[in-house]
Amino acid sequence: MLLENAKVLISDDSILARKQLKDLLFDLGCTNVFEANNGQVAIDTYMSEKPNLVFLDIVMPVKDGIKVTKEIIEFDSDAKIVIVSSVGTQKHLREALEAGACEFIQKPLNLKNLKKIVESMI
Incomplete structure (x- = not known):
């Protein structure tokens, strides 16, 4: 699949973090990007839009990324989920991967690392 045809969902309670990630995705050619500001909106958006990543x-707020990952994976076991956080601990990494996430990256993001992840998943 071409990056410009991919649907991507970004869920973060920080509008700045969402904008930064969205800008990087646009730089990579991903223009079909959806945003969610809490965990429940992320689940609802996933179910309605079925993004590729x-x-x-x-x-x-509402539901954390681990709970959201579990619910999305229950709905779609093939979902490709990347946990993006500034609070990256071994415990979070383990929980995210056990919940079904494919990848875990720490903020701040850079274009080179993001490109590698996006290209490997789409």
Whole structure:
């Protein structure tokens, strides 16, 4: 699949973090980007839009990224989820991967690392 045809969901309670990630994705050619500001909106958006790739923050209101990952995976076991967080600990990494996330990256993001992840998943 071409990056410009991919649907990507970004879920983070920080509008600045969402904008930064969205700008990087646009630089890579991903223009079909959806945003969610809390965990429940992320789940609802996933179910309605069925994106090819999801970026989730761990710490979010309503439902955290681990819970969101579990619910999305229950709905779609083939979902491609990347946990993106500034609170990256071994515990969070383990929980995210056990919940079904494919990848875990720490903020701040850079274009080179993001490109590698996006290209490997789409």
